[in-house]
Amino acid sequence: MKTAVLASGLVLLGLLGGAAGYEIGRRTESAAAGGTGPGEATTEPTPPPAFALKTPVPNSLPGLKVKGMRFQDHTFSVRQEPQPSVRVSLATPRGWRLTTSPDTPGEVKFLDPLRERAVRVESGFPADLTPAQLLDKLIGDLRSSQPPENDLRILEQGADTVTDEEGTRRDIATLIYTYIPKETRRYVIVRWVAAGGDDKATVEMSITGLPQDADGLGAVLFEATKTVGQKD
Structure with a gap:
């Protein structure tokens, strides 16, 4: 047992x-x-990061120089259907070539010989918003449309009043930002001008280049703002 x-x-x-x-x-x-x-x-x-910021490829091109910059007057017509055609005049750096595209009949561009800097001028749109309102709208559009990896940076924004060549005061608004659309960081100044005799914006200008062009692009903006206008 x-x-x-x-x-x-x-x-x-x-x-x-x-x-x-x-x-x-x-x-x-x-x-x-x-x-x-x-x-x-x-x-x-x-988890891996949702995105990775682009690393900008440096551009060794010397910055746009203010000293010795000379300007040339231009007059051209633009139209944005169904609005009527308008004639616009302004001064841009001498030697910058005027270009147009059938895809964007409401604007023209002036490109420098290296095609690294440009002045884009748009007009003929309905004049129903002030420069400050268009500034706020563009900031919202940029933040919603630019992917985070493009590293959008708002450097400066604000509204002001300036005097044109004839002594007339006009409202303006300005936005300065940088971003990396492809490989190189771009420097952009956008300005809206109320050139129609009231407080509504009638012209939008974008001056673009490289970060080292900031001073030169500022001089281009100053001259364009002073001379831009709509002709009958």
Whole structure:
């Protein structure tokens, strides 16, 4: 009888040992597979960033110089259907070439010989918003349309009043920002001008280039703002 009991005990120990060995083996396999055992803290893997900012490729082109800059007067027509055609005049740096596109009949561009800087002039749109209102609208549009990796940076914004060549005061608003549309960081100045005799914007100008062009582009903006107007 004692022999039978002893044998039964050995069988029971064998079963318990087998079960314990199975559990230890299961935990070992789980740990090897990246799992956790009972009572152990679960560590979630760190998710990758949603986006990575572009690294701008430096452009070694010397900055646009203010000294020696000379300007030339231009007059041209633009039209934005169904609005009537309007004639616009302004001065841009001498040697910058006027270009147009059938896809954008409401604007013209003046490109420098290297095609790195430009003045874009748009007019003929409904004059129902002030320069400050158009400024706020563009900021919202940029923040919603530019992907984060383009690293949009608003450098300056504000509204003011300036005097044109004839001594007439006119409302303006200005936005300066940089971003990386492709590989190189671009420097952009956008200005709206109320040139129609009231407080509504009638002309939008964008002066673009490289960050090192900031001073030169500021001089271009000053001259364009002073001379821009709509002709009958």
